[in-house]
Every structure is written in structure tokens, then in C-alpha cells.
Amino acid sequence: MKPKHVMDGYRILDLSQYLAGPAATNLMVQMGAEVIKVEGGPHGDPVRTFPFSNKERRSAYFIQQNRGKKSICLDLKSPEGIEIVKELIKHCDVLIQNFAPGVIERMGLGWDVVKDLNPNIIMCAISAFGQEGPLAAHPGFDYIAQAYAAVTDMIGEADKAPSMTMLAFGDVGTGVHALTAIGYALLERELQNNGGQYLDISLLDTYFHHHEVNIQAYSASKGKMLPHRNGPHHPAVAPTGIFKSKNAHLVILALLHQWPVLCKAMEREDMIDDPRFKENEDRVKNIEEMTAEIEKWLQSQDSDEAALAKLEKARIPVAPLLTVPQAMEHPHMIEREVIRTIEDPILGEFQIPGMPLRFSKYDVPKDIVAPTLGQHNEEILTTFLKYDATKIDELKDKKVLFQKAV
Numbered sequence: 001m002k003p004k005h006v007m008d009g010y011r012i013l014d015l016s017q018y019l020a021g022p023a024a025t026n027l028m029v030q031m032g033a034e035v036i037k038v039e040g041g042p043h044g045d046p047v048r049t050f051p052f053s054n055k056e057r058r059s060a061y062f063i064q065q066n067r068g069k070k071s072i073c074l075d076l077k078s079p080e081g082i083e084i085v086k087e088l089i090k091h092c093d094v095l096i097q098n099f100a101p102g103v104i105e106r107m108g109l110g111w112d113v114v115k116d117l118n119p120n121i122i123m124c125a126i127s128a129f130g131q132e133g134p135l136a137a138h139p140g141f142d143y144i145a146q147a148y149a150a151v152t153d154m155i156g157e158a159d160k161a162p163s164m165t166m167l168a169f170g171d172v173g174t175g176v177h178a179l180t181a182i183g184y185a186l187l188e189r190e191l192q193n194n195g196g197q198y199l200d201i202s203l204l205d206t207y208f209h210h211h212e213v214n215i216q217a218y219s220a221s222k223g224k225m226l227p228h229r230n231g232p233h234h235p236a237v238a239p240t241g242i243f244k245s246k247n248a249h250l251v252i253l254a255l256l257h258q259w260p261v262l263c264k265a266m267e268r269e270d271m272i273d274d275p276r277f278k279e280n281e282d283r284v285k286n287i288e289e290m291t292a293e294i295e296k297w298l299q300s301q302d303s304d305e306a307a308l309a310k311l312e313k314a315r316i317p318v319a320p321l322l323t324v325p326q327a328m329e330h331p332h333m334i335e336r337e338v339i340r341t342i343e344d345p346i347l348g349e350f351q352i353p354g355m356p357l358r359f360s361k362y363d364v365p366k367d368i369v370a371p372t373l374g375q376h377n378e379e380i381l382t383t384f385l386k387y388d389a390t391k392i393d394e395l396k397d398k399k400v401l402f403q404k405a406v
Contacts, residue, residue, distance in 0.1 A: 005032025005362045010186065013038065013088055014069065015097035015104075017045040019142070019168055020126045020203065022065040023175030024182070025096060029068035030355050030364055036092070036380060037069040037371070038085060040076045041402035044373040048406070058346040058406045064353070067342070068368030070376035073402040080400045082108055084385065089117045091384045094182055098126035101136045111198045121196040122185045124178050130202040142170040142203060149207035150227075154214070157231040174206040238283035238290060242321065245298040245307060249321040252294070256280050258316060265314035266297045337364070345369060346406060374403035 003009065007028055012035045014025045022045070025035045039045050050061035074081035086109070089095060095114060097104055104110055104125070114123050125131055128140025135148065143164065146152050151170075156163035178201045185197055208215070213236070214227035233241030239262070240253045254262045259280075263271045271277050271293065276286040283290050301307040304320060311318040322330065328351060333339045337354040344350070355364040381387040387395075395401040 003032065004365070005030070006359060008032035010034070010094065011092045012036065012094045012096065013085075013092040015085070015095065015099070016126065017098065018047055019065065019171035020174040020178070021096050021098040022047075023172050024124075024126075024178040025069065026065045026067070027175070027179050027355075027357060028182075029368065031357070031359075032362070032365075035069040036088060036376075037066060037071045038076075038088070039071055039073045039373060041073045041081075041374075041399070042075075044071070044073050044402075044404075048373065054347050056346055056406050058344065060344075060347060060350060060352075063342075063344055063347065063370040066370045068365065069371055070380060071371035071374055072377050072380045073374035073404075075400045075402070076107060078398075078400050080395060080398065084381070084400075085109060086113075086117055087385050088380070089114055089121060092118070092121060093186065094122045094124065096124040096126070096178065096182070100139065101125075101127050101129075101131045115196060115198075119195045120189065122182055122189065122199065123196065124182055124199040124201060126174060126178055126201050126203075128202060129204045131200045135204070140203070142168050145170050145203035145207055149204055149211075150214070151207050151210065154227060154229050156229050158229055162229060169210075170203045170207050173210070174201060174203045177201055177206050177209075233287055233291065236284060238280060238287055239294060241291075243291065243298055244295045245304045246301055247304045250298065250304060250307065250311075251319045251321060252311070253317040259283070261314050262311075262316050265310050265316060266294070268293065268297065346372075372404060372406055374401065377401050377403055 010028075010033045012025055012028055012033050014021065014035050014037045016022055016025065017039070022037075025033075025037070029035050037045075043049075045062060045066070047065070048059050048062045049057065050059050072084075074084055076082065076085070089109075097109075099107075111123055114121060127136070128145045129135040129138060129148070138144075140148075143152070146165070146169070152162045152164070154162075155165060178199070181199045181201060185199060188194075189196060217225045218227055228235060232243075233239075237255070239259075240255075242249050242251055252262075259277070260269075260272045263269055275282065277283050277290055298304075298307050301310075308318060308320065320326075327333060328339050339351050340354045341349060341351050378392055381392055381395075392401065396403075
């Protein structure tokens with residue numbers, strides 16, 4: 001039988017909630033893995049209540065991250081609930097969880113227990129600060145790790161308070177880092193035939209990994225180069241930033257060798273050897289004057305489209321500053337399925353981001369649906385634990401199992 005995708009045949013036990021863990025398993029589902037989502041009863045993953053939801057309280061946020069997963073909802077504080085999880089561990093290739101450090105151990109599901117139950121399993125623990133270190137026990141989400149990682153301090157105007165990012169860079173990025181580690185741990189397991197291992201993935205590590213310049217520049221310069229936020233312009237390379245145009249704003253990135261090309265495209269060849277702008281250091285020093293000249297030219301054009309066309313013809317990297325609705329309607333996003341339309345049986349039709357990983361041998365699954373709470377309780381318990389209807393009814397009566405229609 002032809003495999004569905006690159007992870008076809010792998011079974012993932014997903015005890016994660018909110019975003020970082022579900023983002024990783026979301027990609028796994030779309031790569032063909034079977035994902036069993038274990039939700040704590042009686043309400044399940046907290047994001048089931050996040051907006052946007054309809055009158056039935058069906059969450060679009062939950063749907064985006066959990067399509068194609070199988071849901072079992074358990075009382076994870078009961079011995080019976082933990083016993084079910086232990087039995088499921090025996091049937092899975094990967095266990096992923098993002099409880100605060102120490103919680104999974106107190107549940108009786110630490111690595112020492114898990115590896116005895118299944119020596120071949122890959123266990124991935126996602127947390128804000130990692131499983132050890134002075135900050136390990138601190139509560140944390142994306143923005144908290146972002147602040148500790150000196151990322152928030154780099155965002156915003158130089159003379160104002162830092163700004164918040166309205167995207168979950170840390171959570172989604174940590175999910176992708178977890179996916180990478182899990183994939184290679186599975187590969188090593190297959191190639192070396194030496195069993196499973198434990199993975200410690202944190203938001204803090206992920207955020208620090210995004211410092212492509214700041215850390216090494218500060219260290220190598222012995223503190224002389226102090227990274228700082230710089231508003232709409234890059235502090236070390238000019239012109240690289242956001243410029244006011246005729247109708248809105250454009251992002252222009254002209255690297256060192258492109259400065260003369262940009263000047264020619266603007267029909268301002270006099271600026272090439274202008275001592276204020278000749279070298280990158282000069283342009284950074286005189287950023288306000290340079291910005292004024294570029295914006296004067298942009299605003300003299302018939303339209304932003306006309307300015308874009310001239311700069312693109314000269315091969316200057318440039319882009320309009322699109323709003324979310326504008327990006328969703330862009331022909332490139334639609335043709336490439338960067339944005340895709342899905343149909344949920346309860347919430348109806350709406351759009352979500354597309355699958356970012358493209359494989360030449362496989363298509364992205366289109367008919368997957370996010371589960372209702374505990375939708376697959378009976379299927380999972382009968383398939384893997386061989387529970388009969390009487391046993392399952394007993395668990396329902398004891399409020400070990402939970403189920404809802406949304």
C-alpha cells in the first residue's frame with residue numbers, strides 16, 4: 001500500500017495543549033502521522049474556548065492546530081486516566097507534552113517511567129525555559145520567554161517602550177524545532193536501532209536561536225556594539241526598513257552593492273557618491289536625511305504600484321506592507337495555497353494558513369477535520385486497550401472519560 005506521506009505509520013501520543021506542542025503535531029498529521037490527542041477532562045485543551053467561536057462554542061483557533069487528530073478526554077488526576085495513558089504509551093512512537101517542568105513526573109509519567117513502558121519511544125518535553133536551570137520552574141508562555149530572550153527589547157521605536165508582537169513566533173517556532181528534533185531522533189532510532197530518547201525543547205532556546213547578529217556582535221565587539229531597537233529602520237544596514245510611500249508604506253532592503261542600483265532606479269545618481277550616503281556607515285549615520293530623500297521620491301510617484309514596478313525592474317528587494325486581509329487576498333498566496341479554505345462541520349467554511357512544508361511525492365491532506373472533545377474515546381480504548389462497552393461505560397460513570405459535541 002502506498003504511504004500517505006513521509007510520517008505514515010508513525011503514531012504520536014500528544015499530551016500538549018495551547019500552541020507549541022499542537023503546532024508540532026499539526027505538522028505531523030499533515031505529514032501522515034496518526035496523532036492521538038490526550039485532553040484533560042472535563043474541558044479539554046483550553047484553546048477550545050478561544051475566539052473565534054460560533055454559538056456552539058466551536059473554536060477556530062483550536063481547529064487550525066488540531067485538524068486530523070484523534071481526541072480522547074480523560075481525568076488525568078485519576079489512577080484510571082493515568083493507567084490509560086500508560087497503556088497508550090506502549091503503542092506509540094512519540095510522546096509529546098508541554099506541561100510545566102515537574103508536572104509530568106508528578107503525574108507518574110516521567111521519562112524513567114515512560115522508557116520502561118516503551119524503550120523505543122521518543123519523548124519530547126516542551127517548556128518555556130527548559131527542564132533545568134534557575135528559570136525552569138517559572139510559569140511562562142511565548143511573550144514571557146520572548147522578554148527573557150531579549151527579543152521584546154529589540155522591537156519598537158528607539159525612544160519608546162518596546163512593542164508586543166501580534167504573532168506567536170516563539171510558540172510556532174518552538175513547535176517546528178520540536179518537530180525537527182523528533183524527526184531526527186526517529187531517524188537515529190531507525191538507523192542505529194538503539195531505542196528511544198528524551199528531548200528537551202524550550203521557547204527560550206528557540207528565541208535565542210533567532211539572534212542572528214545581536215549576541216555575537218555584542219560579544220565579539222567586547223560590548224562596543226550594543227544591540228538596540230531602531231523603529232522602522234535597521235540599525236546597521238541602510239537603506240533597510242519601512243518607508244512612507246504615496247499611498248501607504250513600502251519595505252525596501254538595499255544591501256551594500258545595491259545602493260548605486262537604487263539611486264539609478266530613483267533617477268538620483270547624484271546620491272551615489274554623495275559623502276552623506278556613499279558608504280553604508282555614512283548612510284547609517286545620516287539615516288534621517290537618506291530616508292527623507294527616498295520617501296520624497298516614493299511620494300512623487302503616481303502610485304505605490306508604480307514605485308514597486310520601478311524598483312522591482314531594477315531587482316531591488318521591495319514589498320508593500322500588506323494588512324492581513326490584503327495578504328489573504330493576494331494572488332500568490334491563493335495560488336500557492338499559503339492561505340487555504342477549509343470546511344468544518346460545525347463552524348463552517350473559513351480560511352487558515354497553508355502547510356509550509358512541501359514534498360514532491362505527496363499532496364497535503366484536505367479532508368481532515370478537528371475532533372470534538374473525546375470524539376475518539378471508544379475507538380482508542382477498544383483498538384489499543386481492548387476495552388469492551390461495559391468497561392467504557394464504567395469509566396464514563398466514574399467521570400474518567402469525558403465527551404462533548406464541540
